[in-house]
Amino acid sequence: MSELLSFAKKHWGDVASVVGFAITIYTLLRTKRAAEAAREAAVQVRDRLTRVNTATDFATVLAIIEEIKRLHRVRAWEICLDRYAAVRRLLVSVQESSRNIRDEQRGVLAGAIEQFRIMERSVERARSKSAQDDLDIARLNKAASKILDDLNGVMISIREAAE
Amino acid sequence: MPDPNLVPKLIERLISLTNEGKIEWGETASEDDFQATVGQYVVTASRSRNAQNWDAWDYKIRVADRKGTLVDEAMDIDFDANSRIAGQLPYKAFFLLYEGARRSARNVDKALTDLLASLDSLKS
Numbered sequence: 001m002s003e004l005l006s007f008a009k010k011h012w013g014d015v016a017s018v019v020g021f022a023i024t025i026y027t028l029l030r031t032k033r034a035a036e037a038a039r040e041a042a043v044q045v046r047d048r049l050t051r052v053n054t055a056t057d058f059a060t061v062l063a064i065i066e067e068i069k070r071l072h073r074v075r076a077w078e079i080c081l082d083r084y085a086a087v088r089r090l091l092v093s094v095q096e097s098s099r100n101i102r103d104e105q106r107g108v109l110a111g112a113i114e115q116f117r118i119m120e121r122s123v124e125r126a127r128s129k130s131a132q133d134d135l136d137i138a139r140l141n142k143a144a145s146k147i148l149d150d151l152n153g154v155m156i157s158i159r160e161a162a163e
Numbered sequence: 164m165p166d167p168n169l170v171p172k173l174i175e176r177l178i179s180l181t182n183e184g185k186i187e188w189g190e191t192a193s194e195d196d197f198q199a200t201v202g203q204y205v206v207t208a209s210r211s212r213n214a215q216n217w218d219a220w221d222y223k224i225r226v227a228d229r230k231g232t233l234v235d236e237a238m239d240i241d242f243d244a245n246s247r248i249a250g251q252l253p254y255k256a257f258f259l260l261y262e263g264a265r266r267s268a269r270n271v272d273k274a275l276t277d278l279l280a281s282l283d284s285l286k287s
Binding site for chain 1: 189194205229
């Protein structure tokens, strides 16, 4: 016992150093774990916000397509041309901001972008020949409805992933 | 330096895969355009009236990336009329691609098969 006390008296500084070092390592590990958890939480929040923003953009896209169908019916071609461009811009923005959407969903978005380009071209051609009356409204709206259904499917998947 | 063989090769491959039913073409807002999403790209096969001869059609293929940016496009008239694409004259090759896309988008083969089955049932 006396030997132990003697050792402690002689080496208390060393013992304190070892204990202090162990406490430092323990604290560092805890700090590292906390930092990792915080970073993971931040990534999750960012991903969730992105998905919410994407869902909001999608809702806007769907609303514009509904408007385009109404504009077709009243033959408001000048406004349609603006809306085609707007919806294409939004779809590109959705593609760029959504890192978590699947390849086939990206394909649906790309197909929709091309469909609106074709609509724009059809209307521009008819305008250039003053033949707007020849535009097939039923066909244009059939295509718009198909796009709506396809995009709606993608939006539902994104919303489900965000919840 | 662009490789001049890429577009003919692309058309040949598209015709072959379309005939095998491996490419899903869809209708568009235009009666004369059909489109398919393949990998990262959207391919559109289309036709339009020839400017000089209203009775004739010009055929075109367009490839866009997923943002809708044009990657490349080609028409049958871009090729030497005597050259060969998929063993056919360019006009015929473009026509075959367009027709394949149209038949795929409109499920022509299925419709005709169903019709034949209906006719057979009338016979018996």
